[in-house]
Amino acid sequence: NAGVMQNPRHLVRRRGQEARLRCSPMKGHSHVYWYRQLPEEGLKFMVYLQKENIIDESGMPKERFSAEFPKEGPSILRIQQVVRGDSAAYFCASSPPAGVWAEQYFGPGTRLTVT
Amino acid sequence: TQLLEQSPQFLSIQEGENLTVYCNSSSVFSSLQWYRQEPGEGPVLLVTVVTGGEVKKLKRLTFQFGDARKDSSLHITAAQPGDTGLYLCAGDGGTSYGKLTFGQGTILTVHP
Numbered sequence: 001n002a003g004v005m006q007n008p009r010h011l012v013r014r015r016g017q018e019a020r021l022r023c024s025p026m027k028g029h030s031h032v033y034w035y036r037q038l039p040e041e042g043l044k045f046m047v048y049l050q051k052e053n054i055i056d057e058s059g060m061p062k063e064r065f066s067a068e069f070p071k072e073g074p075s076i077l078r079i080q081q082v083v084r085g086d087s088a089a090y091f092c093a094s095s096p097p098a099g100v101w102a103e104q105y106f107g108p109g110t111r112l113t114v115t
Numbered sequence: 116t117q118l119l120e121q122s123p124q125f126l127s128i129q130e131g132e133n134l135t136v137y138c139n140s141s142s143v144f145s146s147l148q149w150y151r152q153e154p155g156e157g158p159v160l161l162v163t164v165v166t167g168g169e170v171k172k173l174k175r176l177t178f179q180f181g182d183a184r185k186d187s188s189l190h191i192t193a194a195q196p197g198d199t200g201l202y203l204c205a206g207d208g209g210t211s212y213g214k215l216t217f218g219q220g221t222i223l224t225v226h227p
Contacts, residue, residue, distance in 0.1 A: 106160075
């Protein structure tokens with residue numbers, strides 16, 4: 001059973017360009033989460049999605065960031081007009097449908113560097 | 116805002132020693148997870164604790180959830196160099212399903 005897959009693993013963008021990060025959840029998992037890990041900081045929640053629905057985007061910056069999880073295909077985290085402060089590791093996690101609590105399984109991350 | 120404080124932030128010990136990492140909060144969590152993260156990789160789930168007072172063992176690792184579900188600890192017996200890594204606790208507040216709050220992490224180094 002393949003784990004959570006993310007690509008690319010490393011992404012370099014110049015200031016002002018767009019970054020698109022992809023995440024394929026584990027087989028059978030319908031919930032996707034994105035987290036950001038800044039240098040010297042812990043993991044911070046960004047957004048929680050189910051198929052075709054954004055459930056909780058309270059951790060997303062108000063501008064330039066968007067996320068989707070279409071009916072078919074991977075989840076996409078999109079960052080428009082990147083700035084140096086966007087340089088970080090972005091992790092995707094997935095979990096199966098669950099009741100009161102859920103265990104999240106993480107992908108290897110995409111390391112974004114903005115030059 | 117729910118916060119999780121992990122201590123110590125850094126831990127450097129010799130092979131064979133025991134250690135404990137703490138994860139504390141003033142908030143109640145529905146569940147709490149412990150992860151281990153290697154450089155350049157994503158966090159790997161070690162355990163989930165759900166019930167107050169729960170104790171789970173994974174070989175030389177013992178995880179405990181506080182009675183009030185506000186704190187947790189990770190104890191490693193006879194540490195080995197292979198235990199070196201970043202250990203993270205994360206709590207599911209229950210009010211926002213799936214929104215994990217992470218501690219800052221404990222960087223453990225075990226010297227041979």
